[in-house]
Amino acid sequence: MKRKWPVIGVVLIIIIAIIGGYAYHERTVIKNRSLVSQTHTNKHTLSIAQIKQNLTPTLSTxxxxxxxxxxxxxxxxxxxxxxxxxxxxxxxxxxxxxxxxxxxxxxxxxxxxxxxxxxxxxxxxxxxxxxxxxxxxxxxxxxxxxxxxxxxxxxxxxxxxxxxxxxxxxxxTAAVPADVGTNTLKKSVPSKMALGKGNAKLTFAISSQGITYGLDAQGKVRWYSTKETSHVFKRLKNNRLLIVTKVDDNSHKYNALQVTDFYGHVYKQYDFKGIFPTHSDHTKLAENTVIHHDAIEMPNGDFLLTVDDGSADYVEDTMIQIDRQTGKIKKVIDLKRILPVSSYTKYEGTHRSDDKIDWFHQNSMYYDQKNGELIISGRNQDMIFAINYKTLSLNWILAVNQKLPKKYQKFLLKPTTKNYKFNAGQHAVKLIHTGKINGNQVELEFYDNNVVVTRGNQKASKTYSTGDIVKIDRVNRTVTKTWSYGKSLGKTNFTNIVGSSYAIGNDNTLINFGYADSGKRSEFVEVNRKTNQVVFDVDRTNFSTGDWSYRAQRMTLFP
Incomplete structure (x- = not known):
């Protein structure tokens, strides 16, 4: 009799394991069915509940x-x-x-x-x-x-x-990886550069998909991470870093949002699955990158992320706000609910290999806490616009008045000067001098790729790229360009994709011509806005295909 109890115990364990495995299989099947048979609000937009189900991350320790x-x-x-x-x-x-x-x-x-x-x-x-x-x-x-x-x-x-x-x-130390490429110093005037206290500010070349690294005033690599990153590399208010990286070394997609620092400590990680239906066959699922271009820290510490919504048809037109502690999705912003229906149902500007429609291609955002506005950049609509973050109502639009329904035209900013050059295919929107401008006016910086996708001046398109600053009157809806650099460089520094332009102190701006020479070269130029004199210039070449520098940022190693 005594021998029977161990046998019975083993049998029970096997039965429980089988039941548990079956239950797990059933949950997986049910979840996959919900991903394939998605709930829509209308023909083109998923329900908010469905988007949350598609995207909610898990915490990894x-x-x-x-x-x-x-x-x-x-x-x-x-x-x-x-x-x-x-x-x-x-x-x-x-x-x-x-x-x-x-x-x-x-x-x-x-x-x-x-x-x-x-x-x-x-x-x-x-x-x-x-x-x-x-x-x-x-x-x-x-x-x-x-x-x-x-x-x-x-x-x-x-x-x-x-x-x-x-x-x-x-x-x-050992040598830097070959993937960093060759960084050739063309000019350096350290006394006029914005190097910060203790010369601790480096020029960080933010990777599109590979190794992010930092250069000193002589163009030497003084920091890099062996952890591959994609697009997002931001300093948080507590001086830690927010990056998008891979869940593990074997992953093909960049689906981990991680809070880390320059030493490599990891404090928080949010893993995204990215399993969405394919466009060609909605019954089939495939892995996708979820966070694609940007992530910012909100005033309450939450993170706002640019994401795919998980649908079979559209990409790069949605944002989610996640709780910093739990990863729970607290807010969903689907741009298809804000911009004209025709902008995505009749879009023909670009085509993807997976046939999904990249009608907006959101590449950056900035939260204006003083005015409660979210400023958004969409490359494929050649458009920058602001919404009330609480109500999601439109406040203003910076774009050429082309292909916009009449009810949207009242939001367009009017230039105060003749021959105003509108942005086209732009990147990297950010407000500057936020403490010096009254509530009705803001100063906006961005990188103007000057490649017309949907609306703009076709004659000027693809002839040069610039770093720009404009002053916007939010009440009267006017725009004035106050500074621009890059036109004189011509086609040599034209970049069809990627790029950034950031004020970094000392009246200097750091511009990243990230896709120069059709993606064979990235150039980092620090220029003084008062004199237009270049004080730092580095060419990056010989890097892996696809790993052009998405942004260049001047960041301090130490708080």
Whole structure:
């Protein structure tokens, strides 16, 4: 009798496993059916509930757990160190994905604060960080190492009484990956560049699909991540980074939204499935990229993402706001519900290999907190427009008055000057000088690719690309161009796709001509807006096909 109980137990376990497996299979079948037989509000738009079902992410802890484990290990190492700077431990790439970062563990006899300095080739490329906290156990973060050399990192320890001692640590790094390409410095005037405190601001080449990296004032790589990214690489208010990367190394699509930092710590990850019906056969499912071009942090800390809605017909025309803590979708903005029906039902401007309709191709957005407006850029409509974020009602449209129904024309901004050059195929919208302009006016910067897709001046199209700034009167609905750079460069720097133009301080703007020479070259140009003098210029070549630089951003390694 005693022998029967183990046998019965095994049988029960097998039965439970079979039932559980069957239940899981049934749930998967039901979910797949709901993806294939999607609920529509009308012929062209999915219901909000269906979009949420298509897109809701799951929270992943795999990389977070790995970060915690490493952090715990280094804490233990520090606790076990012998007091004295000569006993310090220098670690390169401590969190495994940031090869030009480091960590120095050291104990001092008395409480001290630390100044960290990565010795550069020049004064302008020496990176300095002051840590203000007095303590005896030091875990000193190092950023801005050179690749393929033994770096000299100097630590200066200062006691509360002002006594200083110093120590130098060697940190040896490997060569940068070939996928970074060749970065050729054409011009550099460091004294006129916006390099920030301690020369810690680098020019970051944001990857379309590959390796994102940062250059110093001499065009040398001083940071990169082995974690491949796509389009999104943003600094958050807490000085962490928001990136779009792959769920794991074996993934083909970039379907993970991750909160990380320059060292490679992972704090949060939201995984998206991206399993949508195909256009050619709605009964078949295929993996798609969900977050395609942009992601921004909202004032309450939530994330607003540009996404596909999961339909079989349309792409890149939807946004979702997700809860930062849970990943739950709190708001859906489907642009098909805002813009003219004819703009997507009669669109013929571009064609995709999967035959889905990319009628809008949203590539950037900016939330104007002061006015409660969301400013949106759509390449394939040659249009920038603003909506009330709460009500989703239109406020203004910056576009040529072509192919727009009459009821939309009242929202068009009117130029205050003759021969105003309207944007065409533009990217990278952002407000500047937000604290200096009254509520009725805003200053908007963007990159004008100058490629007409739906509306615009066909004669001027594809002859040059520019970084532009315009002043918009929101009440009177007028627009005035106040600055533009790039026309004189002509077709040499025309970019059919991608690009950015951002004010970065010192009255300078950093422009990324990301798809120059038909995608064989990306050029990063820092120009002073008062003099139109170039103070920094780098050509990037010899990179992998498709990995042209989507944006160029001047960002500081240290807060």
């Amino acid at each position: 795999t990389h977070i757990d790995a970060t915690k484990s490493l952090r715990s290990y280094y804490k233990s190492q520090l606790e076990n160190l012998t007091v004295g700077t000569v006993n310090g431990q220098a670690i390169v790439n401590p969190y495994k994905t940031s090869p030009l970062s480091g960590l120095i563990l050291v104990k001092t006899k008395t409480a001290t604060k630390v100044t960290m300095q990565v010795v550069g080739d020049t004064k302008a490329t020496t990176i300095t960080k002051h840590y203000k906290k007095y303590q005896q156990n030091h875990s000193v973060g190092v950023l801005g190492l050179y690749a393929s050399r033994t770096n000299q990192v100097q630590l200066t320890f200062t006691t509360k009484s002002g006594t200083k001692t110093s120590a130098t640590y060697d940190m040896t």
